[in-house]
Amino acid sequence: ALHNAAYREAVGFLKEALAIANPSKTPAVQRAHWQRLLAQAYFGLGQPAQSRPHFEQALALLGLKIPTTTVVLLRRLVKQFVNYLWFRLRPPALASDTRRTHLLETIRSYRGLGLILYTTSETLSLLTISLHGFNLALSVGPSPELVSAHVGMKLICRQVGLHNWAEQSYKQAYQIALNHQSSLAWVLLTGQMFNIGYRPWVEIQNTLEE
Numbered sequence: 001a002l003h004n005a006a007y008r009e010a011v012g013f014l015k016e017a018l019a020i021a022n023p024s025k026t027p028a029v030q031r032a033h034w035q036r037l038l039a040q041a042y043f044g045l046g047q048p049a050q051s052r053p054h055f056e057q058a059l060a061l062l063g064l065k066i067p068t069t070t071v072v073l074l075r076r077l078v079k080q081f082v083n084y085l086w087f088r089l090r091p092p093a094l095a096s097d098t099r100r101t102h103l104l105e106t107i108r109s110y111r112g113l114g115l116i117l118y119t120t121s122e123t124l125s126l127l128t129i130s131l132h133g134f135n136l137a138l139s140v141g142p143s144p145e146l147v148s149a150h151v152g153m154k155l156i157c158r159q160v161g162l163h164n165w166a167e168q169s170y171k172q173a174y175q176i177a178l179n180h181q182s183s184l185a186w187v188l189l190t191g192q193m194f195n196i197g198y199r200p201w202v203e204i205q206n207t208l209e210e
Helices: 002-020 028-044 048-061 070-089 097-119 123-140 144-159 163-177 181-195 201-209
Strands: none
Touching: 002 028, 028 048, 028 097, 048 097, 070 123, 097 123, 097 144, 123 144, 144 163
16 A cells, blocks of 8 residues: 555656656656656556556657557567677677666666566567667666666577577676676576476576575
């Protein structure tokens, strides 16, 4: 109940902030940040249908629009996969501080929207934004967002049969998380959840006990 009260208060505050924000004076990235927080508050209230449009508005303010047709989604997915292959050979340069703020907001909005797409079984959209989010996270550098992106890539690679790449992504997530302790437990938990059915249960159980 306390959590719900906090989320409801956040919804009211953020809606008011967005209503009075002057687009000519309030940077788009700031308004995108508020839209994302509003989306997260609705999601916390168990209202994904109200949450989704605000994640999409946040992304629109950041210059991104989620495709609605299969053809466009496939084009985006292929493009991001080609970028992913290229970045495996030649990682992108780290972003400037200003660019990094923009990228982090985009990645966080993608991650929130991805949770909703997962529950609605919109697999193609989920794969597209997850892959794009991963490619963007590489420019952010070592961070909780890059940890999350690597764990997400493990799931993607596992689902398309790239098991060796899946394990590489998990190992990279683990190595980065060692320097970001807040992410370490999450990496161990989600990583082993994805291993169910692929690894011996005893091995999974021992890792979870860490």
